Each structure stands twice: as structure tokens, then as C-alpha cells.
Amino acid sequence: MTKTNTRRYWLMKSEPAAFSWEDLKSAKNRTTCWDGVRNYQAKNLMRDEIKAGDGVLFYHSNIPSPAIVGIAEVVREGYPDDTAMDPASRYHDPRATRDNPVWYMVDIRAKADLSSPITRNDMRRHPVLSQMDVMKKGNRLSVQPVTKPQWQAVLALATIQDPLV
DNA sequence: GCCAACGTTGGC
DNA sequence: GCCAACGTTGGC
Numbered sequence: 001m002t003k004t005n006t007r008r009y010w011l012m013k014s015e016p017a018a019f020s021w022e023d024l025k026s027a028k029n030r031t032t033c034w035d036g037v038r039n040y041q042a043k044n045l046m047r048d049e050i051k052a053g054d055g056v057l058f059y060h061s062n063i064p065s066p067a068i069v070g071i072a073e074v075v076r077e078g079y080p081d082d083t084a085m086d087p088a089s090r091y092h093d094p095r096a097t098r099d100n101p102v103w104y105m106v107d108i109r110a111k112a113d114l115s116s117p118i119t120r121n122d123m124r125r126h127p128v129l130s131q132m133d134v135m136k137k138g139n140r141l142s143v144q145p146v147t148k149p150q151w152q153a154v155l156a157l158a159t160i161q162d163p164l165v
Numbered sequence: 166g167c168c169a170a171c172g173t174t175g176g177c
Numbered sequence: 178g179c180c181a182a183c184g185t186t187g188g189c
Binding site: 013015061062063064066120137138139140142 | 185188189
């Protein structure tokens with residue numbers, strides 16, 4: 001089986017005031033480590049499920065018009081989030097050690113802009129995208145699974161080719 | 166700014 | 178192990 005057939009898709013939320021799509025694009029190698037996630041469900045996804053080559057929808061949250069704004073790719077899969085072991089970090093967790101990192105992160109790289117952002121209003125009206133986890137009330141997971149039909153619907157709406165194929 | 170929903174903490 | 182209290186998230 002080829003990598004293409006096993007690729008999975010995710011949505012990652014970020015408050016642009018903290019870290020935006022533009023920040024990712026201007027980062028070295030257009031790449032960043034997704035550190036500071038302190039939620040067990042998201043940690044387990046990053047440690048066990050999210051693989052290099054997987055697709056990422058980059059989503060801006062907590063703004064007047066929340067939206068999917070870009071396409072990224074996972075370039076490094078789960079490894080210890082060392083900010084947890086750094087007493088000077090705002091993400092410090094005193095339980096974390098080299099033998100027991102407690103928290104994990106992945107690296108993602110910006111791949112393509114959308115022709116225009118896909119807002120929650122757009123998603124709400126869309127038969128496929130309205131079913132996304134991110135549209136469910138009260139869903140606070142910062143890393144969420146996305147189905148292949150949802151991924152394809154985003155690319156179709158954005159009128160771009162899949163940058164990961 | 167409001168508030169519903171959620172995850173975590175800690176007393177018992 | 179239960180659950181109330183609390184802090185945070187995030188849409189609106």
C-alpha cells in the first residue's frame with residue numbers, strides 16, 4: 001500500500017493572536033513544532049495517530065470570523081514536548097521527565113494558502129463540512145480528525161489541487 | 166462581554 | 178470513586 005492510501009487528515013486550531021497561519025508561513029522552513037498542547041486526548045493523537053505526510057487544515061479560532069485558512073503537512077510525528085521539562089517555559093509541567101515526557105508534539109509545515117478562507121458560515125451551509133468535528137458545539141479539542149471527504153470538500157471549495165499528492 | 170460546554174482538580 | 182468547584186475555550 002502506498003503512503004497516499006494511508007494518509008490521514010487533521011484539523012489544528014490556533015488563535016491567530018497566539019500563532020497564526022502567517023506566523024507558520026514566515027517560520028524557518030515554513031515549519032513549527034506544535035508545542036504547548038496540554039490536553040490528554042490531543043496528546044494521545046499526536047503521540048500515537050498523527051504520522052508524517054498526514055494533511056492538516058489550519059484553523060483560526062477565537063476571532064470574529066473563525067475559518068480554515070491554510071493547508072499544512074505533518075513533517076515529524078510524535079516526539080516529546082520538551083517545553084514541559086523546562087521550568088522557564090509557560091508550558092512547564094513538573095511531572096515531565098526525560099523518561100516520562102507526559103506531553104508530545106508534532107511538526108507541521110505550511111503547504112498552500114486557500115484561495116480564500118473557509119469560514120464557519122461557509123461550513124455551516126455545506127453538506128459535508130457542516131458535519132466536521134469543529135462545527136460541533138462545545139468541541140474544544142485543538143487537534144481533531146478530518147475525514148477524507150471533508151478534506152476533499154475543503155480543497156474543492158478552495159479551488160486548489162491537493163498540495164500533498 | 167456573555168455564557169455554554171468541557172477538562173481538571175481536590176475534598177471527601 | 179464521586180462530584181462540586183473552578184478555570185479555560187471559543188462561538189456568538
